[in-house]
Amino acid sequence: MAEQKLLMTEAQMDKAIHAMAEKVIEDGLSEAVLVGIKTRGVPLAHWLARRLAQITRKTPKVGELDINLYRDDLSEVAEQPIIHKTDIPFSVDNSGIILVDDVLYTGRTIRAALDALIDFGRPKFVRLAVLVDRGWRELPIQAEYVGLTIKTKIDEVVKVMLEECDGKNEVLLKEHFSKRT
Amino acid sequence: MSLSVRHILSVNDLTKKDCALILKTAQNMEEISERSVKKVPILRGKTILLCFFEPSTRTRxxxxxxxxxxxxxxxxxxxxxxxxxxxxxxxxxxxxxEAMNPDILVVRHAQSGIPHLLAQAVDCPVINAGDGMHEHPTQALLDLMTILKVKKRIAGLHIAIIGDILHSRVALSNIILLKKMGAKVSLAGPASMIPLGIEQFGVPIFYDIRKVIPSADVIMMLRIQREREADSFFPSLREYSRFFGLNKETMKHAKKDVVILHPGPVNRGVEIAPEIADGEHSLILDQVTNGVAVRMALLYLLCGAKK
Amino acid sequence: MKLAITNGRVIDPSQNLDGDYTTFAENGIVTSIHRNKKVPPGFEILDAKGAIVSPGFIDLHTHLREPGFEYREDIVSGAKAAVAGGFTTILCMANTKPVNDNASVTEMIIKRAKEVGLARILPVGALSKGLQGKELAEIGEMVKAGAVAISDDGMPVMHGKLMRHALEYAKSFGVPVITHAEDLTLSDGGCIHEGKVSTALGVAGIPEVAEEAMIQRDILLSKLTRHRLHVAHVSTETGIEMVRQAKKKKLPVTCEVTPHHLMLTDEACLEYNTHAKVNPPLRTRQDCAALIEALNDGTVDAIATDHAPHSEDEKSVGLGCSNFGLIGMETALPVLLKLVHQKKITLKKLIQLLTMGPARAMNLKGGSLKKGSPADITIFDPNRPVTIDPNRFFSKSRNTPFAHWRLKGKVLYTICNGKVVFSS
Incomplete structure (x- = not known):
């Protein structure tokens, strides 16, 4: 087993997401729609939506975005990514959108997500919410709403585990698998 | 996940896993065709040569x-x-x-086996878009997707393929693929158009289409080519239509939830009556829509394939 | 020129001979064959220790392509391929360009063959002018010029009355008629045997009946005309049975089968292998078994290769469009010895079918080591392992379905007219 460290428990995750929801309201964006980036951005977007609903009594709409068709590294990845369904059940034109993802790292996923979103229409604005910002950006992209900011080594992996995908909610920091013995 | 094959030459080469991956990818790509901007950048800069050495409008x-x-x-x-x-x-x-450095060759040829020959000679993936009387794998995949979307399963379904089996690459690909996916496939048509040795695929053969229609969940009609009349495969289109065509009369015996497929272009009033081709059971236009999705999926999956 | 072949195991079915003999030849004629190993002075000695000494092989069915298609083969390359395969006498078919349908072409082939001098090359004259199946070719003139048989091989004679007249007319000149039995209206557009494989590959098939219907017609015409009919390349169980029945009725009918029809089935065409596209097509396992049985019961008179060279370009245009035919002279012996090693036929039987059998079928001189016979001799090692390598063929063409086969059997020396014309 690789060395791993617990970064967030379920309670800490919920607290962070609640704080993000409060900040969204504070920024006056309660009308914004959420778009989760597949895979783990989607349950996180729903989580954020639930917390927003607790405050505003109104559940924001949530869309699902698969960014694989917008990737810039198709020829470099060893395994070809599986294409998942994109489902944006509202008009993007003139909407305020909060993109939701689990980890902000190089920024390339968000670049792809922005390209994808813009193919659906011309949003009024796009903000970014992530559970963990682990640094190492390769593109000029920043998140407005961040659950946890940590410094990492480049070869470490931040693993956000979610009930819907992994059976439990927690965030782990793992050594890179190549260092496994 | 990637396909187990580098080329799409025959449905024989595809594993059940490959089919599942192709259909899943196709279904997840359908949405692109419904957008106002119907384009995603994934294959930007890839060159796909469509080599149609035989006339074709639809497939091309x-x-x-x-x-x-x-x-x-x-x-x-x-x-x-x-x-x-x-x-x-x-x-x-x-x-x-090959000297033009294509990323994929899509080949249609009147001679069976030409896509195989080209696949051996070039370095890039080759998709068989129909070769002679051999196969038309992308058609069979889109038929599979069309059936699956409506019937939610393939295994256990009874699929009747009716018409000119002998000259039909669509029939051969469908027989192999549908059998592979667990369907029961029956063939019906005039004996002059049922090829020798077709029984190797484990398909019962009927010369009276009314024998297969009552139990069919899916009826797949094949296009009858007019030049076969001159070649004495059947005496006249009129007679063919009477005995082997799908019309209101024959449809009376069909299941209520039967669906009808046809690879197109339809000879209205020959193998299928217009009111049936345009009727509630017909999925002919769905086939066309699904065809684009299946081909998008294949192009995507093959472009990423490693050598 | 005096030659003595010592230490070999001589097998000559024409004299029912099998044992250690010394064979003596002088001036191109076998002078004696006896157990005494002593060789008088003046003889060149060829030591055949461990090898089989057989009469020179005879191939009743080849296409040498000269004149007209010299890019596929010519008389020089064809003769070299023949002797490399152990053949000292070969018949060459008339479908050249111009067609060998008149004495001038026949003479030209004979003249070229004499210049080359390696093997005895005997032309088969065309049956009809231009192989058109309409009018008789000048059969008498060709026979006088040296044609040993007549045939439109490659093109079936669809017209029944023309075939009848050909048999009758050829009778006057004492040459047999070789039939390429195929009803074109039944084989119409087909390219391989009609059955499982043609259906799986989606290519038009050639049904057995296309061949069998014509074999039967020609046997009946042979009965009517009471003239010698030789059925080329029989490929089906029913076809060979028809010949068997004809022989039972003492009709003047002979036949040949090819190594490929004995050894391969239509499955060789899978993957669209054009090197296995041949006419008549490769058939089924059951047909192979029936042909092998017919070798043993005497129904088959000869094994002939139907050596049909085609260029790479003519074979790489897809199964449907590529030419029919494959080459066989350089692979025949090891391929056929497989039947011997599998104990399906005896070595003696095989040699008979390559020597005395074809000689008798076409009324040729060779095929025997009897005193006074032409000194045409093939010496081979039936057990020497070989791998078929088309790049080392003497033939100009490479169209063989046997490429890379690992087999046993190698020609060591081929002697034609008392001279060593090939040694490995």
Missing amino acids: TSFEIAAKRLSADAVNISSVGSSLSKGETLLDTAKNL
Whole structure:
């Protein structure tokens, strides 16, 4: 087993997401729609939506975005990514959108997500919410709403585990698998 | 996940896993065709050569649209404009095509086996878009998707393929693929158009289409080509239509939830009556829509395939 | 020129001979064959220790392509291929360009063959002018010029009355008629045997009946005309049975089968292998078994290769469009010895079918080591392992379905007219 460290428990995750929801309201964006980036951005977007609903009594709409068709590294990845369904059940034109993802790292996923979103229409604005910002950006992209900011080594992996995908909610920091013995 | 094959030459080569991956990808790509901007950038900069050495509008257009929706550059080489008529051998043609560095070759040819030959000669993936009387794998995959979307399963379904089995590449690909996916496939048509040795695929044969229609969940009608009349495969289109055509009368015996497929183009009033082709059971236009999605999926999956 | 072949195991079915003999030849004629190993002075000695000494092989069915298609083969390359395969006498078919349908072409082939001098090359004259199946070719003139048989091989004679007249007319000149039995209206557009494989590959098939219907017609015409009919390349169980029945009725009918029809089935065409596209097509396992049985019961008179060279370009245009035919002279012996090693036929039987059998079928001189016979001799090692390598063929063409086969059997020396014309 690789060395791993617990970064967030379920309670800490919920607290962070609640704080993000409060900040969204504070920024006056309660009308914004959420778009989760597949895979783990989607349950996180729903989580954020639930917390927003607790405050505003109104559940924001949530869309699902698969960014694989917008990737810039198709020829470099060893395994070809599986294409998942994109489902944006509202008009993007003139909407305020909060993109939701689990980890902000190089920024390339968000670049792809922005390209994808813009193919659906011309949003009024796009903000970014992530559970963990682990640094190492390769593109000029920043998140407005961040659950946890940590410094990492480049070869470490931040693993956000979610009930819907992994059976439990927690965030782990793992050594890179190549260092496994 | 990737396909177990580098080329799509015959449905024989596809595993059940491959089919599942192709259909899943196709279903997840359907949404792109419904957007106002029907284009994603994934295959930007890829060149797809559409080599149609036999006239085709539907399949070629379907591939071209699929390529364009994925941002690939689709280039048409039709038999008229190519050097095939100028005595260039097929291998020369293959080498010339390859020298243009395509990422995928899509090949249709009137002669069975030409996509196989080209696949051996070139370095890029080859998709068989129909070769002679052999196979039309992308058609079978889109038929599979069409059936699956409506019936939610393939295994256990009874699928009747009716008409000119002998000359139909659509029939052969469908027989192999549907059997592989667990369906029961029956064939019906005049004995002059049922090929010798077809029983190796484990398909019962009927010469009276009314024997298969009552139990069929899916009826797949094949196009009858007019030139077969001159070649004495049947006496007249009128007689063919009477005994082997699908019409209101024959449909009376069909299941209530039967669906009807036809690879197109339809000879209205010959193998299928217009009111049936346009009727509630017909999925003929769904097939066309699904064709684009399946071909998008294949282009995507093959472009990422490792050598 | 005096030659003595010592230490070999001589097998000559024409004299029912099998044992250690010394064979003596002088001036191109076998002078004696006896157990005494002593060789008088003046003889060149060829030591055949461990090898089989057989009469030179005879191939009743080849296409040498000269004149007209010299890019596929010519008389020089064809003769070299023949002797490399152990053949000292070969018949060459008339489908050249111009067609060998008149004495001038026949004479030209004979003249070229004499210049080359390696093997005895005997032309088969065309049956009809231009192989058109309409009018008789000048059969008498060709026979006078040296044609040993007549045939439109490659093109079936669809017209029944023309075939009848050909048999009758050829009778006057004492040459047999070789039939390429195929009803074109039944084989119409087909390219391989009609059955499982043609259906799986989606290519038009050639049904057995296309061949069998014509075999039967020609046997009946042979009965009517009471003239010698030789059925080329029989490929089906029913076809060979028809010949068997004809022989039972003492009709003047002979036949040949090819190594490929004995050894391969239509499955060789899978993957669209054009090197296995041949006419008549490769059939089924059951047909192979029936042909092998017919070798043993005497129904088959000869094994002939139907050596049909085609260029790479003519074979790489897809199964449907590529030419029919494969080459066989350089692979025949090891391929056929497989039947011997599998104990399906005896070595003696095989040699008979390559020597005395074809000689008798076409009324030729060779095929025997009897005193006074031409000194045409093939010496081979039936157990020497070989791998078929088309790049080392003497033939100009490479169209063989046997490429890379690992087999046993190698020609060591081929002697034609008392001279060593090939040694490995």
